[in-house]
Amino acid sequence: MSETPMRARAVVDLAALRDNVRALRARAPRAQMMVVVKANAYGHGAVPCARAAREAGAEWIGTALPQEALALRAAGDTGRLMCWLWTPGGPWREAVEADVDVSVSGLWALEAVTAAVRAAGRPARVQLKIDTGLGRNGCTPGDWEQLVTAARAAEQAGLIKVTGVWSHFACADEPGHPSIRAQLAVFQDAVRYAEHAGLTPEVRHIANSPATLTLPEAHFDLIRTGVAVYGISPSPEVGTPEDFGLRPVMTLTASLASVKRVPGGHGVSYGHTYATPGETTLALVPLGYADGIPRAASGTGPVLVGGKWRTVAGRVAMDQFVVDLGGDGAEVGDEAVLFGPGDRGEPTAEDWARATGTIAYEVVTRISSRVPRVYVGEGGEELPESHDAGDTGGSG
Known part of the structure; x- marks a missing residue:
């Protein structure tokens, strides 16, 4: 890739x-x-x-x-x-x-x-x-x-x-x-x-x-x-994608836009609904509700950073949200995985659905045209991004 x-x-x-x-x-x-x-x-x-x-x-x-x-x-x-x-x-x-x-x-x-x-x-x-x-x-x-x-x-x-x-x-x-x-x-x-x-x-x-x-x-x-x-179970209570022989098709990732150490008691995002419990590292994920990330994920959305699940800290804004890395470090440009098939321990679209009180259909469908689609085909080759017919933003 x-x-x-x-x-x-x-x-x-x-x-x-x-x-x-x-x-x-x-x-x-x-x-x-x-x-x-x-x-x-x-x-x-x-x-x-x-x-x-x-x-x-x-x-x-x-x-x-x-x-x-x-x-x-x-x-x-x-x-x-x-x-x-x-x-x-x-x-x-x-x-x-x-x-x-x-x-x-x-x-x-x-x-x-x-x-x-x-x-x-x-x-x-x-x-x-x-x-x-x-x-x-x-x-x-x-x-x-x-x-x-x-x-x-x-x-x-x-x-x-x-x-x-x-x-x-x-x-x-x-x-x-x-x-x-x-x-x-x-x-x-x-x-x-x-x-x-x-x-x-x-x-x-x-x-x-x-x-x-x-x-x-x-x-x-x-x-x-x-x-x-698209590899999403229509009946999560009945079976997972794996149970039905299916594999999730979309993986959503972003590159960290900021990583910084802050003291305890530092407010995070609008309204300061989250404050750091102690000295910690905050990482900025450059995705927000304009990209289709539900604002309802504020304080609940799961993200894989540095091999560990993190949770959205504070409110999801239009273009970005923050995760608290605790005692772990990271670098600007490191990958944050919001959801995928789960092979690397990352959350799935169904995990996001549970975290935000919706269904996985909505999680994938609402990802907007601001997020480029990168197509991977047989043999793992990367195909050119498509903005042709039907690409109307993907938001339902």
């Missing part, structure tokens, strides 16, 4: 990502696989991660926003690609022209996509979403008949092809939760109704990362994996 000095870096291990894709595919050998790269691939970089996922055999890439999907197309992705979070006035025509599968949850969206089809002069690929109980996007069961009927009419008119029927679990990360069986039943009823009405979807899918790992009966034709691809 290059020794180019950097204030901070997020090293993204694409070899680990490929291995995670293969491990997840092995959980559902008869299903196709969609790798979700929304929110800049959960902060890891949409384009490099999508490419690596394709190389590992993922047939589909998924995004939330149509702009994310179009950015992938602009970067050269030509495979099956789906996006699902639409609002009125969205780039429907551009998505149709780019051969993106678009999700439709209601009549307004179906009308928008058929209007785009007429403008584009080519049919659209549409996936119908049923709200099986999550209560977010998706057509309610009571309106499903109307949506399916309208979609079938549009298909018969040559305007669209319904390529999928799909949904999303609310509590798949809690195996045995009663909502899981209830949602599966609603989903199966919705699929049967759509097929009885004459639709022939290529893929039926409801399995997210936790369902992929723990609910084989939900795999259907396609598994839709997000956070697990």
